[in-house]
Amino acid sequence: MRFLVDTGPILFSLRRHRTAATLIVLQIALTCAIVCNAIFLIRERLVRMDRPSGLVEDELLRVRLAGIGTTEGAQALTKRDLDALAAIPGVKSVVSVNMVPFGTSSWNSGVSTIPDDPKSPMNVATYLSGQDLVGTFGLNLIAGRNFQPEEILSFEDTAEPAVAIVSKATAERLFPNQDPLGKALYFGSKHPTRIIGVVELLARPNDWGGRDAVGCSVILPVRMAFGPASYILRVDTDRREEILAQVDAVLEQNSASRILDSKFTYTALRRDYFQQDRSMAWLMFVVSAALLVITALGVVGLASFWVQQRRRQIGIRRALGATRGDIVRYFQTENFILATIGIVLGMALAYGLNLVLMDKYEVERLPAQLLPIGALLLWSLGQVAVLGPALRAAAIPPAIATRTV
Numbered sequence: 001m002r003f004l005v006d007t008g009p010i011l012f013s014l015r016r017h018r019t020a021a022t023l024i025v026l027q028i029a030l031t032c033a034i035v036c037n038a039i040f041l042i043r044e045r046l047v048r049m050d051r052p053s054g055l056v057e058d059e060l061l062r063v064r065l066a067g068i069g070t071t072e073g074a075q076a077l078t079k080r081d082l083d084a085l086a087a088i089p090g091v092k093s094v095v096s097v098n099m100v101p102f103g104t105s106s107w108n109s110g111v112s113t114i115p116d117d118p119k120s121p122m123n124v125a126t127y128l129s130g131q132d133l134v135g136t137f138g139l140n141l142i143a144g145r146n147f148q149p150e151e152i153l154s155f156e157d158t159a160e161p162a163v164a165i166v167s168k169a170t171a172e173r174l175f176p177n178q179d180p181l182g183k184a185l186y187f188g189s190k191h192p193t194r195i196i197g198v199v200e201l202l203a204r205p206n207d208w209g210g211r212d213a214v215g216c217s218v219i220l221p222v223r224m225a226f227g228p229a230s231y232i233l234r235v236d237t238d239r240r241e242e243i244l245a246q247v248d249a250v251l252e253q254n255s256a257s258r259i260l261d262s263k264f265t266y267t268a269l270r271r272d273y274f275q276q277d278r279s280m281a282w283l284m285f286v287v288s289a290a291l292l293v294i295t296a297l298g299v300v301g302l303a304s305f306w307v308q309q310r311r312r313q314i315g316i317r318r319a320l321g322a323t324r325g326d327i328v329r330y331f332q333t334e335n336f337i338l339a340t341i342g343i344v345l346g347m348a349l350a351y352g353l354n355l356v357l358m359d360k361y362e363v364e365r366l367p368a369q370l371l372p373i374g375a376l377l378l379w380s381l382g383q384v385a386v387l388g389p390a391l392r393a394a395a396i397p398p399a400i401a402t403r404t405v
Contacts, residue, residue, distance in 0.1 A: 024302050025342040028378060031295045032346025036374040037353050038284040040366050045281040049274045051214070053101040054167075054201030056138030059092070060266035061240060062100060063231040063247055066259045074225035075154060080254045082131070085231060088246055090239035095131035096229040100266070101203040102273040103230075111218065113174055113183070115190040124170055124216045125204040128155070130223025134165065134199060136234045142168065144181050144197030147221040154223045160189065161220045165197040169215035185218070193220075226258070240265050295378070296385040303331060303389035315398045324394035331390035332383055339382040343375045350374070 063085075078096055085094045099105050107128070110121035127133060130152045134141055144165070151163050164185060171180035184192035202217040235243050244263055251260065264272075307314070314327060354366035 020302055020305070021338060024298055024338055025345065027295055027298050028339055028342025028382070029345035029349055031291045032343050032374050032378055033349035033353050034291055035288045035377065036346070036350040036370050037357065037366060038288040039374065040354070040370055041357075041363070042281045042284045042288075044363065045277045045284075049277050049281075051203065052201060053203040053270070054137070054139055054199065054215075055101060055203075055266065056234065057266045057270060058237050059138065059234050060136075061233040061235055061244060061247075061263065062103075062266060062269055063233070063251075063263045064261040065226045065231075065251065066261045074227065075156075075223065077255055078225045078229070081226060081231065081251055084250045084254060085233055085247070088233075088243055088250060090236040090243050092234045092236070093132060093136045094231060094233045095129050095133050095136045096224040096226065097127060097129040097133055097232055098224055098229055099125070099127065099205045100230060100232065100269070101205055102270050103205045106205040109187050109218070111170075111174070112186050112188075115186050115192075116188070117186065121186075121188070122170075122173060122216065124166075124218045125202075127202070127217060127219045128222040128224050128229075129219065130154075130221060133219055134197075136232055137202070138234065139202055140200040141165075142198055142200045143179075144195070146197060152221040152223055155225060155228075157222075160187065160191045161193050161222060163196045163221065164193045165199060165219040166195055167202045167215050167217040168198055168200050170218060171195070171198050173216060292377075292381055296381055299335060299382055299385035300389060303335065303386045304392075307331075307389050307393040310393070311396060314393050314396050318396070318398035327394040328387070328390040331386050331393060335382045335386040336379065339379055343378055346378075347371050347375070 065081075082094050082096060085091060098107050107126045108123055109126040111124050112119075112121040132146065133139075134146050147163065147165070151161075153159060153161055166174075166180065166185075174180070174185070175183055180195045180198060183195050185195065186192060199219075201215055202219070203215060204217060207214070233243065244265070247263055248260055251258070317327065350371065351366060354363070357363045358365065
């Protein structure tokens with residue numbers, strides 16, 4: 001009831017100060033639009049950074065080598081490397097593989113359920129490894145079996161793999177509501193590659209193929225040599241740094257005509273991959289915080305100005321029996337009305353800004369549930385910001401106010 005009593009005088013007062021009221025409304029609207037979209041983008045980045053790989057990340061090390069000149073017997077040298085690395089105390093298993101999730105390279109293939117499919121086939125990340133990639137990566141094999149030694153091909157072979165292991169996402173997209181085991185895949189030819197196993201999750205190296213293809217992967221039994229391949233070591237977690245320090249000497253004993261391109265824990269590799277997302281999230285946070293601070297200062301400045309301008313009016317109200325609580329409530333109600341108008345306008349601007357981001361940067365549609373969060377944030381901010389000036393107004397003695405010209 002008190003709110004309704006104050007609304008009439010407040011609206012009359014705001015009409016007399018249209019310029020100042022309009023400016024604060026526009027400021028709140030702009031802040032609402034930007035902050036709502038910033039919160040959305042921050043959430044998107046955090047979800048992306050938290051995306052699972054399907055790997056036992058804490059146990060993995062990645063080593064990449066580059067040859068100097070022409071290296072003879074790459075396959076034989078790779079086998080010696082793998083044997084030597086596997087002999088390091090604390091190493092559980094080691095494989096050579098063409099890529100890893102969240103790495104810098106990506107091998108992709110078009111796959112279909114139809115031989116020589118004339119339409120655009122589904123795009124999958126194609127992992128090649130001649131060792132136990134499932135065990136070394138720590139993948140969860142939910143159906144079927146692993147590769148047998150006789151099924152493994154060399155990278156130099158011209159024959160196409162006869163069998164494959166696919167991720168659950170791949171199986172569901174190619175064979176919805178069906179058992180994928182034994183089904184045939186075609187990699188742009190008439191040669192069928194039979195599915196012998198399904199892993200629960202194996203992420204792609206990057207976002208190639210869009211959001212719907214994030215987990216669409218295939219593992220083929222192809223033995224990789226160093227150069228195009230990385231060595232992945234599964235190790236005891238508490239010995240990762242110790243084992244990394246031994247890698248250089250172990251590999252150099254096999255051949256000195258190579259360069260150790262890089263060696264990382266998988267944790268560090270993942271951190272580096274998502275560094276840009278992390279920086280963007282922090283940037284959005286800083287921009288949002290700065291806008292909220294500026295808006296709060298605007299509310300404080302405007303309320304302080306109005307307190308100064310209304311000293312006589314406040315004194316008269318106090319003399320007529322208004323309590324300090326009534327004065328504080330008056331300014332808070334005034335701010336609530338301005339904030340509400342600004343928030344309604346800001347919600348429309350937020351959707352408009354989101355449409356631009358969808359068109360230019362392919363972001364998702366702004367979830368409607370974020371708008372009430374932004375509104376509550378700005379309402380709360382306005383009430384806190386106006387409290388100081390409102391308390392100063394309530395502290396004005398009636399006698400002093402009524403003598404002010």
